[in-house]
Amino acid sequence: MDGVAVTAFFQTLVQGLLTGGLYALIGTGLSLIFGVMKIINFAHGDFLAIGMFITLALFKAFNLDPYLSLLVAAPLGFGLGYVIQRFVLARLGDRLGEGSLLATLGLGLIISNTLLLGFGAQPQSINVPYAINTFKFGGVQVSVSLLIAGIGTVLAISALNLVLYRTELGRAIRATAQNPLGAELQGVKTANIQAIVFGLGVSFAAIAGVLLMPLLYTFPTVGENYVTKAFIVTVLGGLGNLPGAVVGGLVLGVIESMGAFYISNNYRDAYGLIVFLLVLLLRPEGLFGKTVKRV
Amino acid sequence: MRPIQTLTALALLSFSLASAQSTIKIGAVTSLSGRFATFGAMQQAGFKVAIDELNAKGGVNGQKLELLLEDDASDTNKALNAAEKLVNAKVPVVIGAYSSGVTKPLSQYMARVKVPLLVATAIDETITKPGNPYTFRVNNQSSVYTRSLINELKKIGGMKTAVVLTSNDAFGKSVLTDAGKLLPAAGFTVLSKDTYDKGLTDFRPLLNRYKGQNPDVVIFASYEEDAVALAKQVKETGLAPRVIAGIATGFALPDFLKGAGSTAENFLVTMVWNADVKYPGAGSLYTRLKTALGGEEPSQHAAQSYAAVLAAADAIKRGGTDPEKVRAALESTKLNTAFGPVTFRDYAGYQNQNSVVGLITQVQGGKFVTIGPASAATGKVILPKK
Numbered sequence: 001m002d003g004v005a006v007t008a009f010f011q012t013l014v015q016g017l018l019t020g021g022l023y024a025l026i027g028t029g030l031s032l033i034f035g036v037m038k039i040i041n042f043a044h045g046d047f048l049a050i051g052m053f054i055t056l057a058l059f060k061a062f063n064l065d066p067y068l069s070l071l072v073a074a075p076l077g078f079g080l081g082y083v084i085q086r087f088v089l090a091r092l093g094d095r096l097g098e099g100s101l102l103a104t105l106g107l108g109l110i111i112s113n114t115l116l117l118g119f120g121a122q123p124q125s126i127n128v129p130y131a132i133n134t135f136k137f138g139g140v141q142v143s144v145s146l147l148i149a150g151i152g153t154v155l156a157i158s159a160l161n162l163v164l165y166r167t168e169l170g171r172a173i174r175a176t177a178q179n180p181l182g183a184e185l186q187g188v189k190t191a192n193i194q195a196i197v198f199g200l201g202v203s204f205a206a207i208a209g210v211l212l213m214p215l216l217y218t219f220p221t222v223g224e225n226y227v228t229k230a231f232i233v234t235v236l237g238g239l240g241n242l243p244g245a246v247v248g249g250l251v252l253g254v255i256e257s258m259g260a261f262y263i264s265n266n267y268r269d270a271y272g273l274i275v276f277l278l279v280l281l282l283r284p285e286g287l288f289g290k291t292v293k294r295v
Numbered sequence: 296m297r298p299i300q301t302l303t304a305l306a307l308l309s310f311s312l313a314s315a316q317s318t319i320k321i322g323a324v325t326s327l328s329g330r331f332a333t334f335g336a337m338q339q340a341g342f343k344v345a346i347d348e349l350n351a352k353g354g355v356n357g358q359k360l361e362l363l364l365e366d367d368a369s370d371t372n373k374a375l376n377a378a379e380k381l382v383n384a385k386v387p388v389v390i391g392a393y394s395s396g397v398t399k400p401l402s403q404y405m406a407r408v409k410v411p412l413l414v415a416t417a418i419d420e421t422i423t424k425p426g427n428p429y430t431f432r433v434n435n436q437s438s439v440y441t442r443s444l445i446n447e448l449k450k451i452g453g454m455k456t457a458v459v460l461t462s463n464d465a466f467g468k469s470v471l472t473d474a475g476k477l478l479p480a481a482g483f484t485v486l487s488k489d490t491y492d493k494g495l496t497d498f499r500p501l502l503n504r505y506k507g508q509n510p511d512v513v514i515f516a517s518y519e520e521d522a523v524a525l526a527k528q529v530k531e532t533g534l535a536p537r538v539i540a541g542i543a544t545g546f547a548l549p550d551f552l553k554g555a556g557s558t559a560e561n562f563l564v565t566m567v568w569n570a571d572v573k574y575p576g577a578g579s580l581y582t583r584l585k586t587a588l589g590g591e592e593p594s595q596h597a598a599q600s601y602a603a604v605l606a607a608a609d610a611i612k613r614g615g616t617d618p619e620k621v622r623a624a625l626e627s628t629k630l631n632t633a634f635g636p637v638t639f640r641d642y643a644g645y646q647n648q649n650s651v652v653g654l655i656t657q658v659q660g661g662k663f664v665t666i667g668p669a670s671a672a673t674g675k676v677i678l679p680k681k
Contacts, residue, residue: 008507011532015499121332123520125554132530132558143531215527216496217520217554219330225494260500265489266463 007139012261013254018146020253021153022208026226027233027245028157029204035240036177036197039089039100043108044230045223046115047077047202051209052218053115059126066128066214067148073206081202085195108223115220123217131214149211156207157246160200164242173197177240232276238286247287251275318361319354319616321346321607322381324391324401325600329369330493333519333550334393334596338415339364340587341600342390344580349604355612362604371397375404382408387616388625390603393596394518395419395465402430411610411622415603416596418543419465420473426646431625431639433603433649437466440542440565441473443653444514445481447563447667451676454511454537457483460501460525461516461542463490470516470542486510496524502532512538519545523554530558537678538563549592552661561677562658567651568595568634569663571673576633602634 026048033041054076055069084107092099131145164170175183176193184190208226209218233252237244252272259271279287323342326335342362350359363384365377374397381389382405389405390413392398398417405412406429414422414432418440423432448454459474461467467490478485486508489501502525505513513536515525522545529539540563545551547566552559570581570593580601584593606628607621614624626647630637639647655667657676664674 004507008503011503012500015497015503019497019499116328121328121330122336122550123330123333123523123554125520125523127554127556129557132527132556134531134533141531141533146531217523219520225496257497257500260497261504265491265495265501268495269492 003139008261010138010140012257014140014142015146016254016257017250018143018150018253019257020250021150022212022249023226023229023233023252024246024249025153025156025204025208025211026230027237027249028160028242029201029208030230031234031237031240031242031245032160032204033198033201034234035242036173037085037089037194039104039198041198041201042101042104042227043111044201044205045225045227046108046111047081047205047223048209048212048226049115049218049220049223050080050111051077051206052213052222053119053209054206055210055213056119056124056126056218059128066126066131066210067152069210069213070152070207073210074203077203077206078199081199082195084202085198086191089198090191090194112220112223119220121219123219125217126213128214143215145214149215152207152211156204157242160204160242169193169196229272232272236276236279236287238288241286241288244286244288251287317358319356319358319611320361320363320384320386321604321611322378322384322386322389322391323362323364324367324374324377324381324389325364326369326393326397327364327366329367330518330520331369331393333548334416335366335369336588337548337594337596338391338393338600340584340593341415341597341602342604343587344583344597345601345604345608348583349608355608360608367392367397369394369397371400374401378404382410386410387611387618387621388413388607390415390600390607393417395422395469398422399465402427405429409622410618411625413603413607413625415600417466419469421465421469423645423648425644426648428646429622431606431628431647431649433606433634433637434599435567435651435653436645436648437469437542438473438477439650439653440567441470441477441514443668444540444542444563444565444655445474445477445483447655448483448512448538448540449481450667451538451678455482455484456486456508456510457512457514458487458489458505458508458510459485459514459516460487460489460491460498460505462518462521463492466544467516470514474514483512491521495521498525498528499532502528502534505536506532506534510536512536512540514540514542515546516542517545519548519550519554522546522548522551526551526555526558526562535679540565543567543595547596547663548594552592552658552663556661559658560661561679563666563676564656564658564663566595566654566656566663568598569654569656569665571663571665572635572654573671574633574635575631580633598634602630602632602637605632606630606637 030044051073054073055066058064058069133144134141172188176190180190233248236248255271260268325338367374374392388411395417406427411429418437420436461471546564584597610621610624614620635651654665656663657666666676
């Protein structure tokens with residue numbers, strides 16, 4: 001490989017990793033919810049859309065810097081998730097059953113249609129001058145907003161890990177994931193814990209939405225574009241396995257970018273799916289082994 | 296009730312009955328919701344301005360015009376349902392739809408039920424080539440956009456290589472085919488020809504590959520959201536050809552300028568109508584469209600839709616409200632509008648195809664400035680030094 005080819009390789013690799021980071025962030029929320037509650041959240045993409053629209057609305061109304069919207073979107077997402085789990089999903093009482101499946105599907109429809117009513121159907125984007133800045137790192141051109149998204153992903157996932165493994169709340173979450181009845185007997189208020197977990201999951205989707213907004217555009221059903229990726233990422237890494245979701249995201253991002261660069265752009269989605277099928281075939285439990293150890 | 300009141304009430308009643316009976320209904324199908332909603336809003340504004348203008352002049356043959364507007368939700372099946380509804384309502388002509396993918400099947404349906412379809416915006420070649428006797432197109436076909444761009448590139452000179460990236464749909468593929476033929480004929484080497492699927496938001500790997508190929512010209516054809524993402528990611532990846540061009544559609548929208556901001560600067564965009572065109576009445580049309588859009592900048596799609604309503608009304612004026620007679624009248628349309636001339640001719644394999652001068656505009660200071668052809672230019676092209 002000559003110099004140009006090497007640079008192109010690294011450029012594609014870096015962009016694939018950064019894109020994959022965003023997939024990981026979206027997948028983490030989904031995986032967390034599944035890990036603790038065994039609920040597949042079909043509204044995850046719509047929660048991401050909420051994050052994007054919060055950013056858009058704040059930017060339009062107050063010209064607020066998109067990244068500052070995190071301060072609004074993250075807690076709001078958490079609150080929304082908490083309330084939804086507490087007052088909708090918890091009442092259905094079933095796990096992996098039609099109840100939660102239909103409820104999350106329905107919630108997704110309500111959210112996307114509310115966004116449609118409030119903001120209209122046309123794609124909208126925001127325009128902050130620095131979002132399109134780039135810098136060169138050893139010949140590799142890196143986008144500032146993509147890098148910020150990458151750093152945001154790392155920070156959010158690290159913070160989540162700290163919470164899970166260094167705090168009392170984390171211990172309660174892990175206990176609830178392993179054995180809800182046992183945890184309840186030990187004095188853990190599992191209903192509250194599950195609501196917190198759902199809140200965290202939604203919050204992660206909203207954070208991903210905020211980080212995506214300076215890079216892309218949004219419209220009420222934008223979540224569809226990402227939720228499939230999130231599912232692939234989650235299954236790749238092993239359902240409910242958080243480090244798995246991170247690695248799954250990065251793997252998917254890099255495979256897609258490399259495939260689009262070296263083979264053909266037309267089969268972009270196929271590359272991810274091929275790997276996905278291979279993993280399902282060879283390691284049905286996902287890249288990260290044991291099915292029992294979750295969260 | 297006192298007699299005077301009774302009389303007034305009767306008068307009002309008879310007036311409203313009379314006006315209800317005397318409107319001429321024109322059907323229209325466009326995308327008011329779904330992914331083409333921005334274009335649908337543009338079309339709606341064009342329709343409205345034209346109907347208001349015609350009614351202010353007393354309507355057609357002494358009757359007011361009324362637009363029956365149906366939303367196709369950017370979906371082919373819904374467009375066909377909408378058209379069926381309009382045909383059942385006995386409209387003499389239908390205008391629509393927005394996108395090529397929706398309009399092509401719509402044109403086939405309309406030919407089957409023998410009601411003329413006036414295509415305002417969709418630019419896929421195959422809509423009028425070979426076409427059918429019931430389909431008339433106000434907008435130019437996609438090859439005109441591509442050809443006028445390539446002619447302008449030749450005139451600018453000094454460029455030899457090109458890459459083409461289009462969306463993977465009727466419109467995009469039409470442009471890809473045209474560019475694939477016209478570029479080599481004009482002496483360009485095509486280094487890459489790609490399409491992308493709807494929903495792709497990460498163009499970076501492709502743009503990286505183009506960067507490695509170092510082309511003189513990059514030609515895109517995309518709907519609006521992709522146009523914005525492309526412009527931003529071109530900047531991100533550092534792809535820097537001499538010319539980046541967008542074939543109408545998403546790039547020709549004011550929303551593209553807003554969304555892409557400074558990354559859109561110096562893009563060449565082909566279109567058939569811009570605020571600075573020199574047709575009589577264009578300035579006033581621009582102002583009226585802008586008002587109809589609630590202060591938003593109008594695009595060529597609004598102007599085309601305006602012209603389509605004028606053509607429909609003109610045909611009804613000459614032919615009456617029987618679809619077959621309207622169809623016959625459309626064939627001899629000869630209008631000069633603020634959008635440009637409207638005549639439907641058969642030539643070079645096209646049927647009932649209007650021909651408008653293709654404009655090349657360049658984004659300069661956040662605005663579309665017409666830089667070609669020379670007869671229409673209001674500014675000069677700005678190119679990066681190489």
